[in-house]
Amino acid sequence: MFDVARSQEDVWIPTTCGLCYSVCALKVHRVNGTVVKIEGNPDSTTNRGRLCPRGVSGIMTLYNPDRVDVPLKRTNPAKGLDVDPGWVEISWEEALDAVAARLKKIRQEDPRKLLLTGTVTTQDEVPFAKIFAMAFGTPNGWNSGAGNHCGTAEHLYGALLHASWSKQPDPDHCRYLLNFGTASGFGSYYCVTGMAQRIAEARVRGMKHVCIDPFLSPSAEKADEWIPIVPGTDGAFAMAVLNVLLHELDIYDGDYLKHHTNAPYLIGDDGVYVRDAENHQPLIWDPLLGAAKPFDSPGISDFALEGEFSVDGLRARPAFALLKEHLKPFTPEWAETITSVPAATIRRVATEFGQEARIGSTIVLDGKTLPYRPVAVTYFKGAQGHKNALLSCMALELLTEIVGASNVPGGLLGMNSCSLGHPDSDQPKWIPHAGRDGLMVTGYWPNPPPPYPPKEVKKPETIDLRAMVPTCPGSSGALPVVMADPERFKVPYKIEMNFHVGANHVMTFADPNAIAAAFKDVFQVSFALFLDESTYFSDIVLPAASYLERLSHTADWMSSNSPVGEWCYHVRQPVVETIAERRSVCEVLLDLAERLEMREEFYALINVMLDLKEPHRIDPSHRFSWEEIVDRRYKSLFGEGRGLKWFKEHGLLKWPKKVEEVYWKPFSHARVPIYFEWFKTLGEQVEAMAQKTGIDLDTSAFQPLPEWRPCRSHRENSDGFDLYAIYYKFPMQTFSGTYDNPWLDEVCNIERFAYGVAINAETSRRKGIEEGDWMEITSVSTGNTVRGRAAVTEGIHPEVIAIAGCGGHWSKYLSVASQEGKGLCFEWLMPVGLDNVDIPSLTQDLCVKVKVAKAGAAS
């Protein structure tokens, strides 16, 4: 504790953390101008006064001498992973002149030649840069770290089934958490600190946690039962659980399926909805009337879920019946051969899960009687980051839907699917609603438009295939493939410039050699905290202000608030004067818009995207400062009296969540699909477009019902490549971006799994590897080799090695992170290519087979 008795200054400043996407509330202690402590703000309900190790460590991000302090220009025209750019310092004026000149030229020629890359950890700068890019006229963006760390298919289902970007188990009421390897509540994922606290409380009150994970990971360590599984086979496990529920136990929530899903919609033998001849709505079968009726017609007495009916002389079956029939072959015995999990274990888990769902039971909350389904299924990158992403995730999602545990007490909750607004202003407001065919449309979506209703399949005019494959809701795993060879994909331009806002895409997606090849001829401008590996490819580097040095238009977003409890909106404000010549990205973007004479387009989109309301909309007839825009954003949300000044002083605004916001599903008329009919029809359109444009694309995964399909690694039997390598998140680092923090380094040095490679004890014995030995890990897919120290454990599947986080930096400008033995960069092992991408979700497959040997030993 700092002695402040003789200090001239001793202040605590409320702000928010920016070291991951969770946006925890901070109180920062500043004494005589120096930050001496960062604490969680106890007034905030997001993190309830607590912080993870990264949040506590921010002082070393602020004062790290490796930080970029002045604008830099490269002098070495050659670019490469190990080629020193030869930085020279330049003025901001010179830097912005050069950037503006290049942007102007591109905008005149074809604005789509501009790419925006960014990190998901800055929930203020990158979203604002996206508005800039839209105003500029480019559709091309890439959250590069997200390639490996994010959940593209998972987010798609978040939209379709939960009206939200992400999901959490109901920490207040869940009694059985079936967790496919995600770290939600265990130090990663969204609302990290708040959920860690709430899930810990759930553990103490007796929630059972079953964790299915190849590695006894930080979350599996906390489980009541750890079930090791072969990587990439979680979908097969889920299929077998569905099989047991429907074919052995007859457990499903019929009432939920009839009224909240498309389970009763009739499907013809062609696989699509049977529609009413007049109003074209999908039909259901009313068994009491003995007739087909449009799903939303009045007077329906009941909805058939099973059976076979004749509509206009053609066979029609309820979607649920098709799902059930489809699942018949996928028994636990079938799944055992794929997952390595004993059939008896799968059967027992299915039984526990089905019984604990307590179908039919209710709970009274705030005077309202609601379904009580205290089971939840969680998964993220580990289970979904595979070639079979779309269809595996479908199986995982259907577990929740079949038992009716979606957005009801005890079940799986969308992270803030429904917001009715602050009592004084009714803002922010978003409510899921019924759209085409009665299916749910999100009330809010961070990357508009939302995935449903399906977007038009267009020619491949974006650099990431997303125009042609509109089912991808986030960052596309195809981007580096298309960028390296746009002609092959009939993209009528090349990326000439990358506007790079705080991501390390060279080492956080897949094979750095392939990423380097795609980016080496691109003029790159980086807003950077550090001269990391990606800045080796930059032409100009601009010194960015860190989250402790900048102002933001509330960094809170859909998935940063806790799913239960209270709403909480915060301010992010500078806690010190900006150091050296560092500047806020948002301020620089406003400057650049002036230089490019694009104020009108930029302001128009700022008004729309920040949802500025009269009289707070910004008028392009005069220039607005960043402070003014932030002020107007707060006033638009919370009224004239709660502008920036109010937020700077109070730090946050909170109010209780209503039952109908948290457990919104019983109150909603919107149905969700359990039969993904439109995947099939959209897939046909994608196939047609691919053929028309002459692109070779495997569209076979656009299916309405779940499947498990092997990844490339599951079929890989090359001599000696006998282990799967996986990567996982852990609480001490965020992606690759925090590895230069010496305090985090110190705790990682103590924890042998943080920088080491987990390997099964029996496997290591067989290979003559002992604890602490250096190992060489070679990928069958890339041929690349990485080195790491063995962390021998019983707690890992014998066919798997596990690597934490994204270390193994090599930039010579990172004095802490680039030392030997500071973790491994898993990405060297993963190939770039469409063979490794799930086409419908454009998810990168992180399943990879490797050869492992003691370093120096003969192979």
Place this chain on the structure above:
Amino acid sequence: MRYGMVIDLKKCIGCTGCALVCKVENATPPGIVWLRVIKHETGKYPQVRRVSIPLQCMHCAEPPCMEVCPTGATSKRADGIVDIDAEKCVGCRYCMVACPYDQRFFLAKERHYFKNGPTPFEQIGYQRHQEGVVSKCNFCAPRLEKGLEPACAANCMTKARTFGDLEDPNSEASRLIRDRGGYQLYPELGTNPSVYYLPA
């Protein structure tokens, strides 16, 4: 009055937030780690448990470190905190050998985290540490004087830590030890630590 810390291993997720916040609160230089988290694994695949165990000075009722201190630098306060008076410490490090929990640290020479000099935080913070003496966790005694909990307890993101008076049977700490079967490390040594653990 006997201050103690109860650490609920069922709640703890091994995130090392306590280790980090200790670092910042006490501005300990590189290599001085008053609080660290280790992992303990038992069983054979696939029946395996791995538990995270935060370790710090146990503030023993019978501290072996105090017995061996030749200058009286280590003492036990009336509130149970085992304290080191840096002015009296001569850096002989007998206490480090005596401590069965390996929770004492010797600062031979002040270093900084970055090779190009101390950060502004370190310039101020390291004034509190002396070279050539032994240091360790003191339950954040300066915070206690201000009515605050130790930093590790105040920050723990799973609220796994409960700080309180072990001699008061009605304190939350005492209640947890009683109700949840709290235990000490190496009880057979007779040190009677003031840090208790609740089973995972």
